[in-house]
Amino acid sequence: MDIFIKLSQFLLSLSLLIILHELGHFIPAKLFKTRVEKFYLFFDVKYSLLKKKIGETEYGIGWLPLGGYVKISGMIDESMDKEQMALPPQPWEFRSKPAWQRLIIMLGGVTVNFILAFIIYIGMAFAYGDTYIATSDMKDGLLIENKAMMNIGFKTGDKILAADGVKIPKFDNDITMKVIMAKQVLIERNGVEQTIKIPSDFVDQLSKHEKGPLMSIRMPFVVAAISEDSKNTALQPKDVVLTLNGQQAKYYDQAKAILESNKNKTIPATVLRDQKEVEVPVIVSNDGKLGIGVGGLSMSNLEKLGYYKVSKQEFGLLEAIPVGITKGKDQLVGYGKQLKMIFSPSTGAYKQVGGFKAIFDIFPNTWSWETFWNITALLSIMLGVMNLLPIPALDGGHVMFLLYEIVSGKKPSDKFLENAQLVGFVLLITLLLFANGNDIYKAIVGR
Structure with missing residues (x-):
């Protein structure tokens, strides 16, 4: 189907x-x-x-x-x-x-x-308006797990402020392409601004690593389901993990690192359950897992929990005209830059040129x-x-x-x-x- x-x-x-x-x-x-x-x-x-x-x-x-x-x-x-x-x-x-x-x-x-x-x-x-998270509202920055991104200096927790001097005021679907096509990116790390230079062959470097998003929103560690063979019966679906072994585990990436360092141990955890903090023991397997499914919170729930402030701007028909024109112009200029990269052999971007399968893969499995x-x-x-x-x-x-x-x-x-x-x-x-x-x-x- x-x-x-x-x-x-x-x-x-x-x-x-x-x-x-x-x-x-x-x-x-x-x-x-x-x-x-x-x-x-x-x-x-x-x-x-x-x-x-x-x-x-x-x-x-x-x-x-x-x-x-x-x-x-x-x-x-x-x-x-x-x-x-x-x-x-x-x-x-x-x-x-x-x-x-x-x-x-x-x-x-x-x-x-x-x-x-x-x-x-x-x-x-x-019809849809513009839903986004403002850069200023991303308190703890982005999740960076892409090896090519880490190799050139990006780290989890970074805020992307600008690309080639053009401010990036919000996190949206266009931010990845802006970073890829930039020569330098301004970030904020631990309250300090610094510049990361993007190599000319960065697209080629990306192709040499496993597929995955360059950056994404940091998500909380939320229990979606408990597997039948899991020993962690003290956990319940919809629990939001706050601490593990006395260490903050506000985000899933933090929790993964703590679990990895506590293999084959039973450690204390603090979870948010029905708006109350509850102390429970969790059993970590020899591969650093808990035997549970993770995820399941909508952006509105994340906003209620205080993780993000989701902004939505709606437009009347006359207001939508300049917004749509600006979006179209940005996409047109962006695609022109992509073509320039493709025809520049030093970037290695030509290796990523795709045909009908590449276009087919852009479409999602759900309508x-x-x-x-x-x-x-x-x-x-x-x-x-x-x-x-x-x-x-x-x-x-x-x-x-x-x-x-x-x-x-x-x-x-x-x-x-x-x-x-x-x-x-x-x-x-x-x-x-x-x-x-x-x-x-x-x-x-x-x-």
């Missing part, structure tokens, strides 16, 4: 992005009276799963879920229809239209991608509309940026040649465009094989 939910989100998001992207080409093409021969979700290599011709356009669903396309008459594209291009130009063909109209048609897809992302972020701000829309907005930005790359066979390649034509007044020959399209297609296939090959390699080596 989990895999079905994950797959459903993946296909729904991918289909939505492809259809809207291609509509971005389709609509201006029709407005400029350019014939569109095909409009397809996924590729129909050899055959289609579903197709229906309406007017001059065949609409369908292909069997190969690697994207989608619109086939515009008189355009040199991935179809490489040389027979059509050998005939005299017709008024309804792409090649017969003024350069500015062709430019608008080619920019339509990425324009829709960017607009879609901003609309989603505005809608999310209006959450908030998560779904957040991922879809980010993928829309990624799709838009990637399509703008000046590679023949991508929208950006067509735009590059059209801009050359507009500036110089000279149109590249059909033969040149056909050769460029072929080169671009080979390059795209190479990049596709590399990205999905990375997925396979990481699946084999376990990273």
Whole structure:
């Protein structure tokens, strides 16, 4: 069932992005009276799963879920229809239209991608608001267990104050990427501010260690369940452990360290039970465990217990517009920085480039509309940026040649465009094989 939910989100998001992207080409093409021969979700290599011709356009669903396309008459594209291009130009063909109209048609897809992302972020701000923990309210800092983070100087208890001079006022989903892409990070440790430099190959260093969050909120040691073979019958579900062996165990990471140093011992513990502090003995096994399940408190319960102050800001529709635009702009700039890292060999970021499996893995096993829309907005930005790359066979390649034509007044020959399209297609296939090959390699080596 989990895999079905994950797959459903993946296909729904991918289909939505492809259809809207291609509509971005389709609509201006029709407005400029350019014939569109095909409009397809996924590729129909050899055959289609579903197709229906309406007017001059065949609409369908292909069997190969690697994207989608619109086939515009008189355009040199991935179809490489040389027979059509050998005939005299017709008024309804792409090649017969003024350069500015062709430019608008080619920019339509990425324009829709960017607009879609901003609309989603505005809608999310209006529907969900902004829930976060302010940096100033994180009394005891963050949990740092990632070895790569510890190797460059981070420690549990650190507060992340700024990245490259830009303040980080709250802990949210964006903080990890801000740290990864920074050159230096300002932290507060034991009340003292200090700077940690981020190595240029930090992304590569991360790939050499076990997967896991770079940083997370420190959680209390809460008993969720007692296993049947556990000897710790004095504990009860929902107990919040406060001390172990006379030492503070406010957070689970503190408790783990105490238990590790008291293997094969019975030690006293103080737990919070029904709002009262209770003294109980706990038996530590030879592997430093208690034989219990841990966790189970919501953020609201953590707030009631005094661990964190959870802030929530709600927005009206007009207020949500600038908030969503700012979010979209930040994600767009952030993805641009990621691409820069990928194309800089010294960072080693290219090793982490993933294909369809990497995208599939982003989606959770449980259905959450908030998560779904957040991922879809980010993928829309990624799709838009990637399509703008000046590679023949991508929208950006067509735009590059059209801009050359507009500036110089000279149109590249059909033969040149056909050769460029072929080169671009080979390059795209190479990049596709590399990205999905990375997925396979990481699946084999376990990273």
